[in-house]
Amino acid sequence: MSIQPFQINVPQAVLQDLMERLARTRWPDGVEGAGWDYGTNLDYMKGFVDYWQQKYNWREQEAELNKFAQFKAEINGKEIHFIYERGKGPNPMPIILFHGWPDSICRYIKLIPMLTDPAKYGGDLYDSFDVIVPSLIGGYSDVSKAPRKQLLKQTAELCWRLMTEELGYEHFAAGGGDGGSPISQLLGVHHPESIIGLHLTDLGFSITQANFSNLSEAEKQYMETLQTVGFQEGAYAMLQGTKPQTLAYALNDSPVGYAAWIIEKFRSWSDCDGDLEKIFTKDELLTNVMLYWVSGPSVRAISYREEWISPSLKPDQQVYVPIGLALPPKDIDPVPPREFAERNLKNIKRWTVLAHGGHFAAMEFPELMAEDMRAFFRTYRQPSK
Secondary structure (H helix, E strand, O other): OOOEEOOOOOOHHHHHHHHHHHHOOOOOOOOOOOOOOOOOOHHHHHHHHHHHHHOOOHHHHHHHHOOOOEEEEEEOOEEEEEEEEOOOOOOOEEEEEEOOOOOOHHHHOOOHHHHHOHHHHOOOHHHOEEEEEEOOOOOOOOOOOOOOOOHHHHHHHHHHHHHHHHOOOOOEEEEEOOOHHHHHHHHHHHOOOOEEEEEEOOOOOOHHHOOOOOOOHHHHHHHHHHHHHHHHHOHHHHHHHHOHHHHHHHHHHOHHHHHHHHHHHHHHHOOOOOOHHHOOOHHHHHHHHHHHHHOOOOHHHOOOHHHHHOOOOOOOOOEOOOEEEEEOOOOOOOOOOHHHHOOOEOOEEEEEEOOOOOOOHHHHOHHHHHHHHHHHHHOOOOOOO
């Protein structure tokens, strides 16, 4: 087996360089009274960076991350970094969970123990999972810097091999949101024999790009709303999908720029009512940013270009494995009509609109996510031996 234990250990020189860059920040002007309307608020950012310099302790956060069992595996000449926590029940179900951008393995840090040890959190011991969370972007997996077509399909194939050939699971569950949704769906399309079921928090960006000719009125209204949201909030995606290299120079040179680019999305896309720290602590936000910064500069961490040019999941591609949808009400995209979701997802077994949550629901309200995942997968569990 190619699997080797791994722990995060950022060289002190990297942290020193970071502090020096923070101290040299050249602040832009702000528009008086604009709040967050023009983007990341200047006053908030200054306070955020002051906390970063004076109070945030990466070594403490690094130690917390290293409490999780982490490994690297070499597959097809590529290294993939992943958390692998075993369930404490008598017959845990293996599940691989995928994050997207601009989050990281941090999306699942609070959720993992609720899935591996449900009894500790008021659940049933028999609902436990073996949880695997790979670093896809903003982490320590080896991602080629050369342009690659169908990047998500390649990622799905890599993770299928990790679960089956390296970890030895004949059948497993998968799930996620943002880029994690199409990766999960690709597993269902190309390896349905391996997939117990998929638990998704959104439809993924592929189906929303489809040009269906027979939309219902509800679907038409939904697509119009998506278009409005895209116009108001989608400038980042247009840049990352067309000219990511241009953006990369700024982000990889300025930690403040990188942080501003990321946390504005956390505010806009989460169920925080405009108050970031109603949902996230500064430490949580910074640790997520740090995983992008300390793991080394990469255009790949922000690039959507490969998927825009040659998408891995076609808009009309259908998924037949069992699917549970847990849809956060405050995600950047509105809750879709079920009929629209069923154009691609042909075997939806559970449809839940969560009471709370945004784009990062597993990070925002992990209890709700844990409850929904346990309920959905309970039907597909094998009896304990």
